[in-house]
Amino acid sequence: MKKLINAPEDVVDEALAGMAAAHADLIRVEAPNIVVRRNAPRPGKVGIISGGGSGHEPMHGGFVGMGMLDAACPGAVFTSPVPDQMLAATKAVDGGAGVLHIVKNYTGDIMNFEMAAEMARAEGIDVSAIVIADDVAVKDSLWTAGRRGVGGTVLAEKIVGAAAEAGADLATVTALCQKVQDNVRSMGMALTSCTVPQAGKPTFEIGDDEMEIGVGIHGEPGRTRMKLASADEITDMLATPILDDLPFERGDKVLAFVNGMGGTPLIELYIVYNALKKILDGRGVVIARNLVGDYITSLDMAGFSITLLRLDDEFTRLWDAPVHTPGLRWGV
Amino acid sequence: MKKLINAPEDVVDEALAGMAAAHADLIRVEAPNIVVRRNAPRPGKVGIISGGGSGHEPMHGGFVGMGMLDAACPGAVFTSPVPDQMLAATKAVDGGAGVLHIVKNYTGDIMNFEMAAEMARAEGIDVSAIVIADDVAVKDSLWTAGRRGVGGTVLAEKIVGAAAEAGADLATVTALCQKVQDNVRSMGMALTSCTVPQAGKPTFEIGDDEMEIGVGIHGEPGRTRMKLASADEITDMLATPILDDLPFERGDKVLAFVNGMGGTPLIELYIVYNALKKILDGRGVVIARNLVGDYITSLDMAGFSITLLRLDDEFTRLWDAPVHTPGLRWGV
Numbered sequence: 001m002k003k004l005i006n007a008p009e010d011v012v013d014e015a016l017a018g019m020a021a022a023h024a025d026l027i028r029v030e031a032p033n034i035v036v037r038r039n040a041p042r043p044g045k046v047g048i049i050s051g052g053g054s055g056h057e058p059m060h061g062g063f064v065g066m067g068m069l070d071a072a073c074p075g076a077v078f079t080s081p082v083p084d085q086m087l088a089a090t091k092a093v094d095g096g097a098g099v100l101h102i103v104k105n106y107t108g109d110i111m112n113f114e115m116a117a118e119m120a121r122a123e124g125i126d127v128s129a130i131v132i133a134d135d136v137a138v139k140d141s142l143w144t145a146g147r148r149g150v151g152g153t154v155l156a157e158k159i160v161g162a163a164a165e166a167g168a169d170l171a172t173v174t175a176l177c178q179k180v181q182d183n184v185r186s187m188g189m190a191l192t193s194c195t196v197p198q199a200g201k202p203t204f205e206i207g208d209d210e211m212e213i214g215v216g217i218h219g220e221p222g223r224t225r226m227k228l229a230s231a232d233e234i235t236d237m238l239a240t241p242i243l244d245d246l247p248f249e250r251g252d253k254v255l256a257f258v259n260g261m262g263g264t265p266l267i268e269l270y271i272v273y274n275a276l277k278k279i280l281d282g283r284g285v286v287i288a289r290n291l292v293g294d295y296i297t298s299l300d301m302a303g304f305s306i307t308l309l310r311l312d313d314e315f316t317r318l319w320d321a322p323v324h325t326p327g328l329r330w331g332v
Numbered sequence: 333m334k335k336l337i338n339a340p341e342d343v344v345d346e347a348l349a350g351m352a353a354a355h356a357d358l359i360r361v362e363a364p365n366i367v368v369r370r371n372a373p374r375p376g377k378v379g380i381i382s383g384g385g386s387g388h389e390p391m392h393g394g395f396v397g398m399g400m401l402d403a404a405c406p407g408a409v410f411t412s413p414v415p416d417q418m419l420a421a422t423k424a425v426d427g428g429a430g431v432l433h434i435v436k437n438y439t440g441d442i443m444n445f446e447m448a449a450e451m452a453r454a455e456g457i458d459v460s461a462i463v464i465a466d467d468v469a470v471k472d473s474l475w476t477a478g479r480r481g482v483g484g485t486v487l488a489e490k491i492v493g494a495a496a497e498a499g500a501d502l503a504t505v506t507a508l509c510q511k512v513q514d515n516v517r518s519m520g521m522a523l524t525s526c527t528v529p530q531a532g533k534p535t536f537e538i539g540d541d542e543m544e545i546g547v548g549i550h551g552e553p554g555r556t557r558m559k560l561a562s563a564d565e566i567t568d569m570l571a572t573p574i575l576d577d578l579p580f581e582r583g584d585k586v587l588a589f590v591n592g593m594g595g596t597p598l599i600e601l602y603i604v605y606n607a608l609k610k611i612l613d614g615r616g617v618v619i620a621r622n623l624v625g626d627y628i629t630s631l632d633m634a635g636f637s638i639t640l641l642r643l644d645d646e647f648t649r650l651w652d653a654p655v656h657t658p659g660l661r662w663g664v
Binding site for chain 2: 002003004005006011014015016017018019021022054055057058062191192208211228230231232234262263264265266267268269270271272273274275277287290292294297299300302304329330331332
């Protein structure tokens with residue numbers, strides 16, 4: 001295992017300490033391992049929280065800040081955070097207007113966020129939750145009933161965060177988050193496995209001439225294991241199921257998100273974006289906004305995912321709104 | 333070779349096409365493969381140009397835009413661009429106030445930028461050039477006489493670009509670029525080799541339990557090949573030679589830049605940043621600004637580099653100035 005770490009059991013704590021030191025103007029890290037927006041809670045603002053296992057940086061802690069999340073709960077690597085973290089985060093950002101939990105669809109996350117929501121409600125905090133389940137690759141999987149929550153989560157956090165920043169109430173941001181979920185689809189692939197530090201060996205074996213199409217963000221199996229193909233072919237293998245699923249139709253405007261898994265260089269992501277643009281052009285789907293880079297990663301996995309969000313004027317306006325977090329910043 | 337590409341010979345063209353499509357609001361790509369700021373040339377503004385081999389994305393093309401570069405000349409992967417590219421870029425951004433070439437210290441880049449400068453001067457354009465040579469790891473190397481130009485280049489492009497944006501003249505931005513070079517030092521390391529697409533195999537062999545300390549951004553040999561160590565130990569192996577070289581002294585304010593080489597996930601870079609902060613705290617060196625992420629990469633190499641820039645008020649003000657490029661953005 002080749003990693004820039006000290007003890008495997010200290011990976012998350014030390015990375016959080018590094019992030020807190022690098023971005024002290026934006027965030028603070030508090031016990032029990034929660035990342036909180038520096039000026040939270042803000043009276044009258046709906047709090048937006050997400051969380052899940054670590055190993056997907058910058059998601060979620062890197063999206064805490066102005067115009068996005070108010071707090072994140074990072075679990076151990078690829079392990080759900082515990083209800084106590086989620087409750088602490090909920091309390092830390094409660095400004096009296098309620099708190100939305102944005103939950104990726106993994107069994108542990110769902111169960112623990114539900115438990116935390118109950119505990120928060122018992123303390124008088126109004127909590128709602130939306131589950132993101134945007135991965136078209138597989139239905140039911142390791143750790144998931146139904147579809148997995150992947151890249152759409154990043155877009156949901158940005159759009160919902162912008163609405164909350166502008167003063168929307170809990171019912172409004174909750175409905176908005178559901179609307180993102182209803183209009184977003186994703187699929188990923190891997191050239192290599194990731195390696196969990198405490199496991200010390202690759203999560204799955206894969207041949208030097210093989211790739212996994214439809215892989216999950218923890219290295220869960222996808223649709224098919226096959227021989228390597230060209231970037232154009234691979235991009236089509238991901239884009240077509242996404243396009244056909246919603247379906248995205250001629251004339252639709254979309255946000256096209258090409259996401260690196262952690263071990264893929266940017267030069268390759270731009271080659272994929274070029275391929276994706278040709279496919280969407282061919283189907284008359286218009287890329288009105290885009291995002292290219294590493295935003296929801298899988299440790300050191302080489303690979304990428306595509307996420308398409310069907311845009312309307314509301315989504316576009318909220319996407320364009322200023323954001324200032326460690327991982328995403330514009331307009332400020 | 334596991335890469336998201338089509339034909340190896342099309343990698344640079346397709347990546348540039350993808351970048352141009354994704355960032356059409358900021359840049360345009362013109363023959364012969366130059367990345368030009370969308371609204372260039374701007375009358376009365378000094379043009380700032382850099383360039384070098386591809387494979388280091390987002391550098392340099394990803395730094396073209398408001399407050400940074402006016403154009404970049406991407407060569408083939410790890411291959412110097414040709415004088416015709418540099419001349420075309422120089423002419424494309426010449427607004428009558430002259431053009432500065434920021435050149436990383438590699439023999440091919442130096443030679444070709446000198447030739448392009450002569451040709452541009454023959455056409456009546458005032459051209460100056462500054463060589464960045466900030467890598468303390470080795471003196472003389474494959475492709476280099478003297479020190480290699482590495483991470484300091486990113487900081488020079490940002491700071492000099494901000495000055496040019498604010499209307500500084502050619503003599504001023506040239507002197508400023510030299511001042512960055514005089515105050516910046518870097519060193520890198522690799523856990524794995526990179527693989528050049530057209531070579532099809534790793535640039536160097538390295539054992540599963542080995543690392544290369546002082547590696548160059550093309551996989552050039554460093555100071556020493558040794559057994560893997562902890563993140564704290566490795567960070568010290570890079571930070572100490574940097575600190576001792578300038579030297580950086582107690583009370584100095586610095587910009588601390590932890591850069592991923594392309595195949596290293598962000599979670600590890602934050603662990604390194606945490607280690608670096610402890611080292612600098614211990615020596616009384618104050619981190620006043622920081623940058624953590626992939627900015628000058630080496631294809632898919634796993635590893636990182638540290639760059640320290642000694643800050644004064646002028647550098648800090650120019651660093652903080654708005655920038656809007658594909659790879660670096662704030663304040664707008």
